[in-house]
Amino acid sequence: MHTITAVMQLLVAAAFVSIPVVRHRFGPAAKAAAVAELRRQNVRPEVLEENKLRFDAGGHETAAPLAVAAVMTLTAALNFAGADLAQLLTWIFSSLVLLMNVAIVHSNLTAVTSVEAAFRRNGDPELARIEVAPFLHAAEDAFPHWVRAQTYLRNTVVFAGSAVALIAVSLVPA
Template identity: 30%
Template sequence: MEITKTRPRTVTFAGSLQLLFALAFLIAPVLGLIYGADVQSAAEAELARQGLSPSVLAENNLHFDEGGYAMVLPVTTAVIAAILAWLTLAGKRVGRILTLIVQPFFLALDVFVLTSQLSKVQFLQSILGAGANAQAVLDASERVYPAWLLAVSDGRLVFTPLASLVVIVLLLLPSARAYFRK
């Protein structure tokens, strides 16, 4: 007769956070697919308004629309996080072990994403040159998205690193260790 253990709330919370983390990484790609062409057009129109060639973006391999390789990282991250969440919630020991290995990488990814978001104006300005207004190009492209997206994006930048830290801590607690012990 097999004895089933009751899953501790700490493990349930950790798995739930992993699922929310996965969903958070899908926000940008999904909205990029929906609004991407319009966002790209808005950025190119702003460049033309400033007297710059819209082709400067393509020449520097910059795309405001999500697609191709730009989808790989967020979608892969979301899929891995969802699998880890399923393993965690299913009480699989390998889920805890893999989470404790992978989640720090997710945390590093979060720091990279945050850093890139904070430096996107400077990066675009370096490509466009001193005569351009990079902030205006970004503003024009961001106006295409729904108004609520900025709040959600900012929330995601705060939520995902905190979620990573909390998941790691929760799975290191004695209740989680005992639950996953064979």
């Protein structure tokens, strides 16, 4: 069961690594599309930089998924080694990853309303003027079509891999 758990954790780690890889590769195109949409809306594109809005893999967009991948890889290594601590860490981290992925999916599904609210709260009148739905749609369309399938696959791997890891570790005597 340790091997099954570890393999699932490595799949989850790989799924999280894919996030900054895709953003790094296609983020500049998404930004260019978002800038073009802002110009179409007669909004100064500089408002993105002024408010630290980005589409690339910088900052927490890289650090958070890579941290999750590192923790899952470490936990997988402990499972491969059959370490006593592996079971407890699997319960903790696989559960957290499941909950985090629920939050990520929710954030993606409510992106337009969340961004609209964030822009209003920001206090920058230029941000508040942005028509968010076409702005986000333009950025999203700059990513290749396969990225949407990759997102579904990534979420499936994270949910299923974490669930299988938790089931497998629960079958190991304490």
